Amino acid sequence: MKIKSKTIFLTCLLLLSSFAVCARACPPPPCPNPCEYWGGPDVGCVCHEACCYDSDCDGFFECYSCNLDTCTCEDDQSKCSGCCKCDMGMCEDDDSECGDPDCWNCMDCECECDITINSVSSDDYACVGCDVTFTADVMGNCSCVDWSGGGDPESQDGGCTFITQWDTPDTYTVTATPDCGDSEKDKQVTVVECDVTSADVCQDKIHVNLEPSGLSGTLKLELTGPGGSHTIREVTRSSGSYDETFDVPNLSTGEYTKVKATWTVENSPCVDEYNYHIRVLGEYDHTCYNTPDESGCTGSNEWFSYTTGTCTVTDCTWTNAQGKSEWLDEIEENGSGKDVSGYIYSLEHYCTGNDYSPKLRRTGAPCAQCGGTVSVGDVAVKPSHPYLDCDDTVCVYGHGTHTVVDTGSGVAEAQLDHYTGVSACNVCTPPGNDIMTIKLF
Amino acid sequence: MREYKNFNGGCKFAFVLRVVCGCLLFFPMKVLAENRPNTFTSNNTYAAEIVREEKAKESCKLKVFTLEIRDKKTNEVAHVTIGGIGERIRSIENLYLFENNKLVVHGNLERADIIYVVECETHKVVDMFWCYDPVLAPLNRFWVYEKFYPYHGLKSIQTTVVLVYDMERTTLENRVPVKDYTEWPKVQVGLPIYPKPYVEAKAYVLPRQQQENSFWYLRSSPFLWSEDANDVVFLCNHEKQSYIVRVNIGAGIDKPKIFEAPVNVGSFVKPELPEEYRKKEAARLHMVSATQIIWDGKDHVVVKPNKAYYTLQDRIRLAIP
Numbered sequence: 026m027k028i029k030s031k032t033i034f035l036t037c038l039l040l041l042s043s044f045a046v047c048a049r050a051c052p053p054p055p056c057p058n059p060c061e062y063w064g065g066p067d068v069g070c071v072c073h074e075a076c077c078y079d080s081d082c083d084g085f086f087e088c089y090s091c092n093l094d095t096c097t098c099e100d101d102q103s104k105c106s107g108c109c110k111c112d113m114g115m116c117e118d119d120d121s122e123c124g125d126p127d128c129w130n131c132m133d134c135e136c137e138c139d140i141t142i143n144s145v146s147s148d149d150y151a152c153v154g155c156d157v158t159f160t161a162d163v164m165g166n167c168s169c170v171d172w173s174g175g176g177d178p179e180s181q182d183g184g185c186t187f188i189t190q191w192d193t194p195d196t197y198t199v200t201a202t203p204d205c206g207d208s209e210k211d212k213q214v215t216v217v218e219c220d221v222t223s224a225d226v227c228q229d230k231i232h233v234n235l236e237p238s239g240l241s242g243t244l245k246l247e248l249t250g251p252g253g254s255h256t257i258r259e260v261t262r263s264s265g266s267y268d269e270t271f272d273v274p275n276l277s278t279g280e281y282t283k284v285k286a287t288w289t290v291e292n293s294p295c296v297d298e299y300n301y302h303i304r305v306l307g308e309y310d311h312t313c314y315n316t317p318d319e320s321g322c323t324g325s326n327e328w329f330s331y332t333t334g335t336c337t338v339t340d341c342t343w344t345n346a347q348g349k350s351e352w353l354d355e356i357e358e359n360g361s362g363k364d365v366s367g368y369i370y371s372l373e374h375y376c377t378g379n380d381y382s383p384k385l386r387r388t389g390a391p392c393a394q395c396g397g398t399v400s401v402g403d404v405a406v407k408p409s410h411p412y413l414d415c416d417d418t419v420c421v422y423g424h425g426t427h428t429v430v431d432t433g434s435g436v437a438e439a440q441l442d443h444y445t446g447v448s449a450c451n452v453c454t455p456p457g458n459d460i461m462t463i464k465l466f
Numbered sequence: 467m468r469e470y471k472n473f474n475g476g477c478k479f480a481f482v483l484r485v486v487c488g489c490l491l492f493f494p495m496k497v498l499a500e501n502r503p504n505t506f507t508s509n510n511t512y513a514a515e516i517v518r519e520e521k522a523k524e525s526c527k528l529k530v531f532t533l534e535i536r537d538k539k540t541n542e543v544a545h546v547t548i549g550g551i552g553e554r555i556r557s558i559e560n561l562y563l564f565e566n567n568k569l570v571v572h573g574n575l576e577r578a579d580i581i582y583v584v585e586c587e588t589h590k591v592v593d594m595f596w597c598y599d600p601v602l603a604p605l606n607r608f609w610v611y612e613k614f615y616p617y618h619g620l621k622s623i624q625t626t627v628v629l630v631y632d633m634e635r636t637t638l639e640n641r642v643p644v645k646d647y648t649e650w651p652k653v654q655v656g657l658p659i660y661p662k663p664y665v666e667a668k669a670y671v672l673p674r675q676q677q678e679n680s681f682w683y684l685r686s687s688p689f690l691w692s693e694d695a696n697d698v699v700f701l702c703n704h705e706k707q708s709y710i711v712r713v714n715i716g717a718g719i720d721k722p723k724i725f726e727a728p729v730n731v732g733s734f735v736k737p738e739l740p741e742e743y744r745k746k747e748a749a750r751l752h753m754v755s756a757t758q759i760i761w762d763g764k765d766h767v768v769v770k771p772n773k774a775y776y777t778l779q780d781r782i783r784l785a786i787p
Contacts, residue, residue, distance in 0.1 A: 251743040252777070278776040280743075307773055312577075314618055324524055324551065336620055351524055354551050357652075358575060358596075360619025371619040374648050375673050384648045386620070394621045405618065409684055409703050409753045411775055434624035434684055435577060435598070435617040438755050438774035442617065450525070 138204040140165025145201045145212040152295035153194055153218040159187040161201040161210065169204040174211070194218035194236035215240070219288035221299035224271075226463050227420035231257075231269040231299075235288050238264045242290035248281035248305075249298070255279060255305075262288065273422045273461050278307040302466035303420075304412055306439075311421060311456035313443040314405070314433075316369065316391050317355040317362040321449035324350030331385040332376050336392035341376035355451045357383045361391055363447045391444075394432040401446040405431035407438050412464060422461040507561040507569070511538055512586045514569050516558055517545075524551040527576075531558060535569065535586050544589040548573075548582050552652075553594060555580050564606055564633050568592075572600060578614055581631070593637050595655035597629070599688055603695035607633050608719070610689045610698045613670060614653045623671070626683040626702060627664050629656030630719045647671040659713045659722035661704070680705065687756035687769055699767055699786060701729065701756055708753045710767070710784045727787035729754060734771075734782045747777045754778060 056063055056070035064071035143162040151157040161170050167185035174197060175181070175189030191197060193216070200211040220234040231246060246257040246269055255277040258269070284299040326347040332339045348364055356362040361371045370385040371392055393399035394408070395415035404427045406413045413419065417429045419441065427443065436442050441462065445453035505516035518532035530549040536542070548571060549555040555573040562570040563586070571582040579600055583593035600611035613627040631640050644654055647669070658664040661683045663672055672681055686708060687701035696716040702709050708729040713722045732748030739747065756769035765786050771778045 251746070252739055253743075307776060309774075337622070350551055354525075354554060358554050358578075358616060360616030372616055372623070372650075374620065374623045374650070374671055376648055377646060382649070382651075384650075392619055392621065407755075408621075408624075409686070409706075409755065411751060411753070431618065432621065433617040434615065434626070438772040451527075 138166060138169035139206060140169050140203045140208070141206065142170060142201050142203055142208040142210045145199065145210045147199070147212050147214055148293060149213075150215050150217055150290050150293035150295075151190075152293070153192055153216055153220075154190060155295075156188050156190050157214055157216075159189070159199050159201070159212055159214075161185045161187075163203075165203075171202045171204065172199065173202065174199040176216075191216045196237065215290075217242075217288065217290055217293065217295045219244070219286050219295040219297045221284050221286045221297045224284045224299055224301040226271050226273065226301075226303055227422075227426050227465070229270045229273055229422075231271060231284055231286075233262075233267045233269055233286050235262055235264050235267070240264045240290050242288050244269075245287040245289070247285040247287075248276070248279075248303075249283045249285050250279060250281035252279045254285075255281065273463070276305045276461060276463070278305050280304045304464040304466070306412060306419070306462045306464055308439070308459040309421075309462040310437070310440045310458040311424070311443060311460050311462075312436075312440060313445050313453035313455040314359060315445040315449075315451055315453045316447040317352055317359065317451040318447045318449060319349055319352040319362065319364045321452070322349045322352035322355065323450070324352070324354075326350075327353060328381040329353055329383055329385060330379040330381040331370060331387050332373055333387045336371065336388050339373070339376060339386050341378075343376070343379040345379070345381055351450055353383055356385060359451055393430045395430045397430055399430050399444050401444060403428050403430040403444045405429070405433045405436055405442040405444065407436045407440070408432040408434060410438055418465045420463045420465055421456060422463070424456045424460065426465065504560050505558050507563040508538070509563045509565060509567070511567055512536065512563060512569070513538060514561055514563055514584075514586070516561070519558075522550040527556070528553075529555055529557065531555065531571075531573075533569070533571065533584065535584070535589060537586075546584055546589050546591065548591060548594075553580065562602065562606075566633065568633055570602075570609075570633075577617055579611070581609065581611075583633075583637075593640070593655065594652060595631075596653050597656075598685075600631075601689040601691065601698075603691045603698075604693055605695040608691075608695060608715070609633070609656075610659075610691070611656065612685050613656070613658075622682075625681065626661070626685040627658055627670060628660035628685065628689075628698075628700070628713070629670075630659050630698075630715060630722075631656045632719055642668045642670070644670065647673055657719045659698070659715060659719060660702070660711060660724055662724055665722055665724070686754065687759045690759045690761065690767060692761075697786075700759065701754065701769065702726075703753045703755075706752055710787060712786050725787040727785070729782075729784060731778070734779045735777050736779055739777060744777075751775070751778070754782070756782070 061070040061072055141164040145159055145161050147157055147159040163170055163185050168183040170183060170185060172181040172187035175187060176191030178189055181187045196213055196215045198211050198213050200209060202209045218236045221231060222234060223232045241261065241263040243259060244262040245259045248255045257272050282302050284301045287294050287296045327350045328345055329348055330343045330345050332341050332343060334340060352362055356370060356372060361369065363369050368387050369391055370387055373384040373386040391399050406429050413429055415429055418426055420426050433442055443456060507514055513536045515534055516531050517534040520530045522528035522530050528550060530547060533546040535544045535546060554575050556576060557574045559572040559574055567586040569584040569586055573580045575596060579597050581595055581597060581600055582591055585592050596614035597611035598614060600609050602609055609631040611629055613629055615624045640656055642657060654670045663681060674681055684703040685700055686703050690699045697712050697714050699712050702711050708731055709726045710729055712725040715722050731751045731754045735744050735747045754775055755772040757772050758770040759767050762768045762783055767784055767786060769782050769784065770780065771782060
């Protein structure tokens with residue numbers, strides 16, 4: 026076994042030595058590209074300069090053309106243009122563009138965009154500011170379709186669909202044109218606008234513009250908000266400008282933040298939402314109160330006592346005076362009054378002593394509980410009212426807007442007490458009961 | 467001459483004329499009474515009704531009413547006049563005649579109520595006071611009401627004091643002494659049973675309420691008596707929170723026991739509202755005012771919120787504390 030192994034080892038060693046000697050003796054390998062020549066073992070195959078380009082922009086020349094005799098290194102003079110394309114077999118990315126294939130010796134351009142546009146479709150009606158999608162029915166390559174006549178964007182190169190929108194109402198025509206051929210097609214679309222330009226519940230007015238002219242559709246007006254929505258009405262309206270009403274007497278209680286108008290023309294609804302924050306409080310009773318004026322009262326003069334102070338503070342120093350009996354009576358029931366000299370009195374409740382009744386407090390002004398003064402047209406609410414506070418503004422349907430400046434514990438929640446100023450001997454005409462009342466924000 | 471003779475001799479014409487004139491004089495009183503079924507009342511001894519309504523001389527807004535009190539046994543009739551300046555009654559709401567022969571006239575001011583207590587035997591008005599929402603207890607002894615305050619003027623006085631008037635007590639016994647604050651005889655009537663500070667002080671006014679809002683209370687429902695007239699139940703707002711209040715007067719109106727429990731108003735927001743909005747409302751609402759309150763079993767009441775609380779359920783069931 027030892028003898029056999031040794032023999033095999035020697036035989037292999039002999040064979041390897043023979044091969045090494047042979048390799049050193051071989052001729053240089055031929056360059057496979059005919060544009061190249063053998064530059065020696067140190068540089069290998071080298072291009073003939075006439076056939077060289079740094080075609081991939083890597084700083085080294087590459088060799089092209091297979092035949093030195095016919096290598097012309099043409100530029101892309103024969104590159105196909107327009108709607109035609111090269112046979113890709115003849116294209117190479119061989120210039121400094123470094124990316125787009127160029128055609129060489131391109132004699133057999135094939136037309137790529139020989140397409141037919143059969144039709145263009147879209148919705149017949151669209152809304153201002155909304156995307157409209159136009160779709161071309163094309164036989165051939167969609168990239169060869171050019172679009173024009175749009176709004177924003179106005180045009181588009183390529184694509185079987187074109188999405189655009191307009192910001193003014195009108196009828197527009199969008200055209201699809203092929204790069205080659207004459208199969209141009211177009212489509213009309215009417216861009217509709219339903220625009221709420223103003224809203225004022227106290228004026229009972231919602232101004233709506235419906236355009237363009239010549240259309241007719243269903244106009245739906247709603248109030249929407251965090252607690253739900255309320256449909257004001259749904260009516261047929263032609264194009265034009267309208268002052269719609271809120272239909273205030275039939276409003277549902279609730280908080281609303283927008284007026285929403287939907288004009289539906291040929292089943293295409295266009296919506297506009299106008300920011301308008303109100304709270305429909307419901308039907309409230311509206312009473313009135315005043316500061317009874319002694320000069321408008323009757324009765325004999327009677328003694329009364331008063332302290333002097335403010336609506337919150339008094340020093341409890343008593344003074345006696347005389348006033349008409351009816352006037353003093355009014356103060357007792359209603360809380361305040363103005364004497365013939367112009368002084369304002371409220372009922373005193375804290376100070377002890379003195380004989381005459383009623384006992385009043387002379388204050389600088391009527392005691393408005395919100396801290397300011399109370400003027401004609403202002404209203405008082407219940408102090409614990411769930412939705413009305415000092416300085417809030419309310420609209421009383423048919424009676425304008427009013428500011429909350431006063432409170433009254435005896436006022437009910439669904440009641441507003443209107444201040445009518447200093448007048449007669451407590452004579453005031455209340456707006457009435459069950460009147461729709463709305464808080465304005 | 468013949469006609470003259472006949473006239474003086476009691477002829478038929480004269481008789482008819484006298485009957486007609488008599489009827490015309492009597493007519494307004496009777497017709498008025500017949501048109502006002504709630505202005506008649508009687509017990510075993512007396513019958514009382516409003517027989518005349520007139521405008522007050524001092525002011526056309528005010529009224530003067532004439533009460534006719536008839537002793538059923540003797541048919542003796544007496545008239546009592548109520549109203550006019552100082553009383554300011556506008557209309558009659560109801561008459562009540564009690565077994566102790568006290569007649570109560572419940573009338574209306576411009577925005578509040580007026581109660582007259584008349585003794586039928588003496589035909590005298592023994593008490594008169596202004597108040598809010600008086601309710602007679604089932605056993606016809608106690609009246610519960612809210613102390614009167616003017617609708618406008620000083621805010622600090624516009625606070626709730628719940629008072630009880632006992633028909634078994636005398637005028638004097640139905641009052642607590644007035645000290646440390648202004649006397650107002652036509653308002654300071656009844657014994658305070660709520661809120662606690664007024665009960666403890668036995669007072670109609672707390673001078674501290676002038677400057678401290680913590681003494682401000684606002685009743686927010688009608689009063690509801692229990693069948694045995696031992697308890698009166700109502701809602702009241704205090705410190706921006708609604709409470710269901712029960713006052714037990716079983717030990718006497720001098721010793722009322724007050725039980726209060728806060729109402730979780732937010733839990734009664736309508737479930738059908740959008741969730742986000744419902745949560746917002748639930749977090750915001752802590753007070754409620756009710757226009758009706760009724761029993762629902764022995765331990766619960768059902769209240770109907772004022773329509774201003776439109777996000778709340780139509781009926782709120784509350785356990786009595």
